[in-house]
Amino acid sequence: MSQRSNSSAAAGRRARAPVFAALxxxxxxLLVAKLSAGRRLSIARLTGGTKLTRQAVTKHLRVMEKAxxxxxxxxxxxxxxxxxxxxxxxxxxxxxxxxxxxxAALDRLRAFVED
Numbered sequence: 001m002s003q004r005s006n007s008s009a010a011a012g013r014r015a016r017a018p019v020f021a022a023l024x025x026x027x028x029x030l031l032v033a034k035l036s037a038g039r040r041l042s043i044a045r046l047t048g049g050t051k052l053t054r055q056a057v058t059k060h061l062r063v064m065e066k067a068x069x070x071x072x073x074x075x076x077x078x079x080x081x082x083x084x085x086x087x088x089x090x091x092x093x094x095x096x097x098x099x100x101x102x103x104a105a106l107d108r109l110r111a112f113v114e115d
Contacts, residue, residue: 018067019091027052028060035070035083042078 022028034046043054046061061081064070069087072079 016091016094019069019087022064022067022069023091025060025063027056028064031057031060031064032069032083032088035081036085036088040073040080040082042075042080044078046081 023032030050031046035041043057043061047054047057058079061070061072065072067087068084070081070083072081074080
């Protein structure tokens with residue numbers, strides 16, 4: 001692999017890292033699950049049915065917003081949150097690439113062991 005493609009691959013990983021870091025938390029995964037129903041939700045609705053405080057949910061949403069997984073709009077005094085499905089799709093595609101690379105490496109290992 002050339003230095004240029006190594007540099008490009010590293011830049012791609014750096015760009016994706018905040019998404020995976022944001023998704024690496026159980027509370028944020030819960031919020032993603034709630035938001036993935038396709039509806040925009042207020043903080044009150046996001047905290048509904050949980051023991052989480054509004055402040056805790058807001059903190060988690062800000063981390064997700066920084067990773068561009070969610071975005072917020074204001075409706076009067078309320079913050080309404082929505083999932084950015086494109087960022088999740090990018091993460092899914094990246095995991096697919098990694099999975100293909102592992103499959104290829106395991107196939108090479110299997111062929112080597114069998115020979």
